[in-house]
Amino acid sequence: MKTLLFPLTLFFFFVGCQNKKNENDKISYTEGEILTISKSDLQDKIKGGWAGQVIGCTYGGPTEFQWNGTMIGDHVPIPWDETRMLWYYENSPGLYDDVYMDLTFVDVFEKHGLDAPDSLHALAFAKAEYPLWHANQAARYNILNGIMPPESGFWKNNPHADDIDFQIEADFAGLMAPGMPNTAADIGWRIGHIMNYGDGVYGGIYVAAMYSLAFVYDDMEFIVEEALQTVPPESEFYQCIADVIQWYKQDPEDWKSAWFEAQKKWTFDKGCPDGVFRPFNIDAKINAAYIVIGLLYGNGDFGATVDISTRCGYDSDCNPANAAGILGTMIGYSQIPDYWKQGIGKVEGMNFQYTDMSLNKVYDIGYRHASEMIQRYGGSEEGEDFLIQYQAPETVPLEVGFEGLFPTERRRIGKQLTRQNPELSFEIEGCGFVVDGRAAKEGNLPEAVLEMDVYVDGELLETAKIPTKWLIRRHELTWNYDSSEEKHTVTLKAKNISEGYRIETGDLLVYSTNDPGARGYFE
Structure with missing residues (x-):
């Protein structure tokens, strides 16, 4: 791998810029220190970051959410050869949703400049033709119905606010901010609140900060720890990742021991209606833990990093995509082993679905954006080099979603609201609820937006607008976290529902301000 060299003349020229050693005698740069990176190395690292995402996503593709709450055993083969990437590009291009989601924001910056307002990012994301799920889809619905960021990601408006969504699409923010983790975090804070809040935003900021630091450090353990300084220590996200780091230090040879500890402590999902009281878990922190397990226990080996992150399970294409992208940035495209790059030449010129961007295009666009950001934030261009003004990571503000709420019950409703039977009632005991479901229609009837009045104890809570069109659906029918x-x-x-249309209710989640675990219910 190529290392960054800090010229001796510059070292003495910039007052107060000497690097320091951390507690483990590892190099740690100081705020404002000027670092030199060649243009060729910058390009190589940006290519490594983007290519790494595609490689990791492809490798984990056949395993995604097939192993929930269990690791993928060593005996389970995961195929890899020169045909894999091309096959997915041609036959299942939706696999790369975490990449083309990144490219939505890259494209807005490219078309409207690096000062493009958050509203443009939000509208580009909401009006795109790709399908979405979880926090992303909830935010799309909010934006299309006039709830703009940051309210579109706020947990009371978005029951998926702690989910993984921004974490899997935040790579761009770090790749455009080399050695500037606070700039990456600022981009992440603004765009992350389009679809997430609290831990969901922290996941993206943490990933972006690791990318940013991977441009200037070659010690993955240090990168993982240093990037965490952007996240408030009071947050569960911080505590989860700090635990993983500690477990690694206690036993750096056995990734499965860290996996078991994370599984025991951090897999309880209180927000995501699809994951509460189920083995499915798309929460940001546990999936970020699997990124970090891959990065730490992979010990700089590209194949081991990708494989371990995949075998942790859950979102096992997105997690190795993040891990491989971060490591790919640290070592550069040229140092990714040929075995793992096999077949990438066949797809680098192909546009990702729903975009007019290919890997080759984003290699160039990403390089230009990073070059502009370096110069915007105190750096400069000097011949064949860039001088980066390093940023020591700073902590973003604390946010806590679903604070003081505890899911206590999941039960099936499973009834339909129709023209003949437009009403149903149920009782809960607690302070809140979520009802999942969908609007549907018969045959070739036109798409419509159905309306449903929601009453709590006889008082109107909301009139929910529920589209039958899947692309713009309301992810849940209704929810409320604010009752006594x-x-x-x-x-x-259902209001004025026409013949042939229906609202299908699914499961009901009930929330309480009383922790059932504290009362011994689950002991």
């Missing part, structure tokens, strides 16, 4: 802690009657009533 007592028994409530909830009534759903």
